[in-house]
Amino acid sequence: MIKSIKESLLLLVMMSVLTGVFYPGVVMAIAQLVWPAQANGSLILDGSGQARGSYLLGQDYSGKGYFHLRPLTGQDNGGRGNLAVSSEARRQFEAAHAKPGMPAVLATVSASGVDPDLPFDAAVYQIPRVARARHMSQFELESVIQKQAQGGMLGPRYVNVMRLNQELDKISGIH
Known part of the structure; x- marks a missing residue:
């Protein structure tokens, strides 16, 4: 034994x-x-080699000159965490954030809270706001979005918001 x-x-x-x-x-x-x-986590490094984020995690861009992700969990929903699809709190949240013509994804909370990508139509919806803030033409912004778009053959087209905003900063000479 x-x-x-x-x-x-x-x-x-x-x-x-x-x-x-x-x-x-x-x-x-x-x-x-x-x-x-x-x-190593698909890290985004600045000019000095300092890690500033990851392409795999949603980064909060709040300025008018940036494309925004969908609301992140616990951020714009009063700290309630992820809202169940059928909950009354979710319906109230969507009603408070939705605007006419807005893609639904921009008024709903991300399930994981860290989605780095945005559906193509949700990025296109934001073009007028970003164009005004950056003093760029809407055509120029749409061209940048087209270059940054991924997917589309067998699934929906989407854009990595971090890469898109970084590209806009390069064009504007911010970074």
Whole structure:
């Protein structure tokens, strides 16, 4: 019986080291060699090499000259967290934020709270506001959005808001 317990504990330790240390280490090493930017979180670095965000997480841009994400969880909804689709609080939130002609995604809270992308039509809806604030033509902004758009072949077109706003800053000479 004691021999059986020793063998079981030895197997537990070996499997813990193998699956908890060795395997993750090998996978991480391969990822660092093959996809270093993605393995480190797709970080956005400024000119000095300082991390300023990630392309995988929604970043809050609140200025009029920037494209905005959909409302993030806990931010514009009074701190109530994610609002269930059928909840009265969600209906009140949507009614307070929705405007005529606005894509629904701009008036609803993100499920995860960190969505980095925006549907193409939601970005296009924001063109007049951003164009006025940046003193750019709407045609010029639409061209930038077209260049930044992804997807569309088998799914909906979308735009990474962080990349879009960074591109606009480059064009404007802000960064």
